[in-house]
Amino acid sequence: DVKVTQSSRYLVKRTGEKVFLECVQDMDHENMFWYRQDPGLGLRLIYFSYDVKMKEKGDIPEGYSVSREKKERFSLILESASTNQTSMYLCASRPSGNNEQFFGPGTRLTVL
């Protein structure tokens, strides 16, 4: 069974703080993704990575960066958190050659 885990279920931060969201998968998947999920807007892709140290911008990368130093771990970084980044953040992974993505439980981030 594919397992994607995220470091926190709930997180509360203050405006201007640097925030790290961690995601780990245990199935040796090459591809990993970060989405944010907002009511009425669905899932929007922030960044994805198809290999270690490789990253590609998604649809809404502004205000975010990512890091993939190891195959199993994909981190999302908010350099200076703002209130409009309050959201549910979903991490996903998938193997190469297969479009099916496997999701983590999500991190609900609130920026005050």
Added chain:
Amino acid sequence: AQRVTQPEKLLSVFKGAPVELKCNYSYSGSPELFWYVQYSRQRLQLLLRHISRESIKGFTADLNKGETSFHLKKPFAQEEDSAMYYCALGNQAGTALIFGKGTTLSVSS
């Protein structure tokens, strides 16, 4: 441009009634379509993918390339079907899935 449209934000039905959640897509190549479901307080999980052509939890979905649709259907809704449903499009390049905005299905007795 690649796009997925789910026209209904909310669909409310009574238990035992038929359900159809609509999904239309825009993609010039050969698409791969998925339905994902998110039950309350659970992670997003795959419900169906068009290439497997199977029925899961009584749901079916047929890819109609002429109408560019992939509607999700169930003949008799159950209360446990209440959830958020997302239609998603995969492309031949194998990049990220493109998701629709989701439809909340509410089944009441």
